[in-house]
Amino acid sequence: MAVLDILVYPDPRLKQVSEPVTRFDEELHRFLEDLEETRLAGPAAVGIAAPQVGRFQRIVIVDVSKMRKPVPNHGHLILINPEIIEWEGFAVGREGCLSVPDYTGNVIRAERIRLQAQDPQGELHTWDMEGFEARAVQHEIDHLDGLLFLDRLVSRRNDLFRRKVYRK
Amino acid sequence: MNWYMVTLVGRDRPGIVARVTRALYEGGATLGEASMMRLGGNFAIMMMVGFEGDRRDLERLLETEAESLGLHLHIDRIEGRLHEHLVPDVRIRVFGADRPGIVAQVTGALAEAGLNITDLQSDVAGTEASPVYVMTIEGQAREGIAPLESALEVVRGQGIDTDIEPVETLVG
Numbered sequence: 377m378a379v380l381d382i383l384v385y386p387d388p389r390l391k392q393v394s395e396p397v398t399r400f401d402e403e404l405h406r407f408l409e410d411l412e413e414t415r416l417a418g419p420a421a422v423g424i425a426a427p428q429v430g431r432f433q434r435i436v437i438v439d440v441s442k443m444r445k446p447v448p449n450h451g452h453l454i455l456i457n458p459e460i461i462e463w464e465g466f467a468v469g470r471e472g473c474l475s476v477p478d479y480t481g482n483v484i485r486a487e488r489i490r491l492q493a494q495d496p497q498g499e500l501h502t503w504d505m506e507g508f509e510a511r512a513v514q515h516e517i518d519h520l521d522g523l524l525f526l527d528r529l530v531s532r533r534n535d536l537f538r539r540k541v542y543r544k
Numbered sequence: 545m546n547w548y549m550v551t552l553v554g555r556d557r558p559g560i561v562a563r564v565t566r567a568l569y570e571g572g573a574t575l576g577e578a579s580m581m582r583l584g585g586n587f588a589i590m591m592m593v594g595f596e597g598d599r600r601d602l603e604r605l606l607e608t609e610a611e612s613l614g615l616h617l618h619i620d621r622i623e624g625r626l627h628e629h630l631v632p633d634v635r636i637r638v639f640g641a642d643r644p645g646i647v648a649q650v651t652g653a654l655a656e657a658g659l660n661i662t663d664l665q666s667d668v669a670g671t672e673a674s675p676v677y678v679m680t681i682e683g684q685a686r687e688g689i690a691p692l693e694s695a696l697e698v699v700r701g702q703g704i705d706t707d708i709e710p711v712e713t714l715v716g
Contacts, residue, residue: 423716438716445712470632470713478627480713508712515716 378410379417380429385476391522394425394432397456400498408454408496412437418474423512425519428475434458436516440509447508458493458517460486461502469511471525481529485511545594547576547624548602554615556587563609568593571605576626587615592624632662632682634689635711636696640704642668642675650679650704653695658687682711 383390397404407426415424415437422443426435439452465487472480488506491513495501505513515525552564561580568575576592595602599619610617636659638650647666654661663682670676685692689710696706 419715421715423714425716443712445710447712470711472631472713472715474715478629480629480631508714511714512716515714 394520423516455493462490464488551618552589552615567609634685636681637707639678642677657691657695
């Protein structure tokens, strides 16, 4: 196991579109261990994508199960060739990124998604997720398409404001 | 390199930012963090400027452009550093019929409840006859959200609408 180097913006490789995974072999599993170790070595990242460590394949890890304030979640997820097949609603939330140190900003994401992805053995699964977990998955899948949260920043001054419950 | 806080204020017109920042660039200065906005028909610039020379040199660099743009120029030497962002963990919105003292009252209550404001934006909307005050605040709740909610509960009883939500920053 090893902690891998994180590519940091403006490294042009972060703009690269990643390729689908076709071989679910030992080598992939070893890489997944390194990727997870790298995620945990950083500052409290809830997700990481393979291109962030210079491997341009459609692989992400997301785990929002250990938040200070618990949020709905599906535990520790290794998502291979993930695809969002349905979106619903939108919300503004604050994001940062291992590849963009010392900056956070507000980004609009879908509030609920239906996600399809393969597991490390190549089996296909479907999840319905919402809120913070859905946001994390969208952030990571963006990396696979060469996008950073910087590409989706919304204006600070005219922020939309999410309101869950209307009250006076 | 020395850091300066440069403030420029004057009647708004197109091209202010371009001309001011070009003068800085051509004079060998660098820009740090900045906030610039139109406020009540004026344009206000606050920016960190990194510069090798002293305050007087920087003033000379900007005064011609400032004068021709009709901007009031003010420069302070600061102990500034980049890469020291505070990440806010709470966002508050306040709005209501405008009346004297709203900001003082709300921010006073919030400060007492442990809020450190990192960003505040406010606007007067509505009409001249019935102005509406709208304010959004981001900050760090040093004693948690609960005391802030109680503080807002007090002002909420006085015709001011408020809303508070935690900001959980996602890092991925």
